[in-house]
Amino acid sequence: MTDYPQLDGFRGGPGIVRLIGHRGARGVMPENTMEGFEFALNAGVRAMEFDVVLTREKTPVITHNHHLLNAATRGVDGNWLRGDELKVAELSLSEIKKLDVGGLDGRTIYGKRFPDQVFMSDVRVPRLEELLDFAAQPEGKDLLLLLEMKSEPSNTGERRGCTTIVDAVVEAVRSKGLEHRTILHSFDWSVLEECARVAPEIPRSYLSQMPENEDEPGEDSQKSVAPDFHSLETSIPQAVAAAGGKLWCPYFMDVTPDRVAEAHELGLLVSTWTVNETDEINAMIDAGVDGIITDYPGRAQRILLGRGLVW
């Protein structure tokens, strides 16, 4: 046990590597949906990594990008959205709730990345509050929340206007009494600085991705809001520790055993994303990470068990 009990669910150790469901279980179920979170939890994955963006009226909703992906969104007529993608910040909650995010358009590059994802209908973008309510109920009592806050790529000023999302998220988490089950998580370290100021009782997770690594298709790049890692005067783990972080979440291609060891010496936990292929999962276990964020929790469970590990 620690001052932050939720960290125990992200801490590896002898015989243990933690699994974190990426947007629920994107390989199997529609991402960032209540259906996906419930599936992953039902499958024995306690921790969920998911993404929060604000609507026009500043309601936090769970969706990955600032724009709704046409490849994953159908309109009220049942057809895929086309043309310029809709910006969440310009939509009302009621407008968003009319859209169906239960399936992927298999003709798109994004859709082809997840060929086994089930195709559902009448699935809605959840409000953050819906997931928090579920976590507060008996059936959701085991859930841990790795809550990613998206900041605007255009918010590149010193404070970057990040207080709105921080305030909205922290208020929601506190209103459900889930401070001990949540970790605040972002690529935008200035957002996390704001979190440290307004919610020191909630631990923070620092995402990183070296700029030379390719983005995966269909993902909003968050590199523009992340620190310039090449110009840091220290290593990334040192910078996370200096910022008061508890968890460091590097892109899996940036992970080495030495970097993990360094993070552990600094008292950090390390969870890496998004690790889906068998070889990659094995390599991350070998590198000594505490946790693996994956779209395929079943596959990762089976690999762990095959190596005598649990999650």
Place this chain on the structure above:
Amino acid sequence: MTDYPQLDGFRGGPGIVRLIGHRGARGVMPENTMEGFEFALNAGVRAMEFDVVLTREKTPVITHNHHLLNAATRGVDGNWLRGDELKVAELSLSEIKKLDVGGLDGRTIYGKRFPDQVFMSDVRVPRLEELLDFAAQPEGKDLLLLLEMKSEPSNTGERRGCTTIVDAVVEAVRSKGLEHRTILHSFDWSVLEECARVAPEIPRSYLSQMPENEDEPGEDSQKSVAPDFHSLETSIPQAVAAAGGKLWCPYFMDVTPDRVAEAHELGLLVSTWTVNETDEINAMIDAGVDGIITDYPGRAQRILLGRGLVW
């Protein structure tokens, strides 16, 4: 609509190929479990193919083989069963209910066949009645049941002592008023003959597999109880039609467009099993089957959608 409304859920047509969840969704979830059936139904697959065997006290339970697979069964101590596999007919319901069928032993050939299946704990072999109760509730109202009855391989006499399982299954289905949602299904055509006699109001499905095709690892062979297809005086579809069958369920390696067309001319519906790989699913769509029984409903859905089809 027909006299048997459940058949509509198995009938293909222009733009439609039906999907049937094989033991729920074995590629993703533990097979023949309530958790698996609920997953598949939630994913929009209405029809489930599953297997019924009797316990020592003649209670119908849902499990595939006459013996519980060691590769899929843990004892009360949490360890995999070892040695001679337990025979369901020799176990009481309470003994079976102590066993955990929530995961696969990945070291086994059977376990390796389904590397993405999630690993759950405290998952029990369901009684048939549990699934029927679920189907009778509002949340299960869309469910259609392709209920396979296993007969003893040793029952090779004329009547083969098959009345016990038929009586138990028919009584259970009738007691829940689900005759219009069920199809009785077997490799043992003498069991189906008995069904015709005692439950003419429930349509019947005739399984076939040519003996030259390999069994998949971990499956009880049902070839010994099936007719000798090579010695039939007619084609298999003709024999199914002559027996009063409504559905013919050939092994996918036995399917040809001509055989499907012949079955359709005879007024039969054709569902084929167990079709998991992309090429196989495409070939079965090309062959004109009405339905595809698959362990991977998400994958099959996506392939259908990619071809402009629904299920």
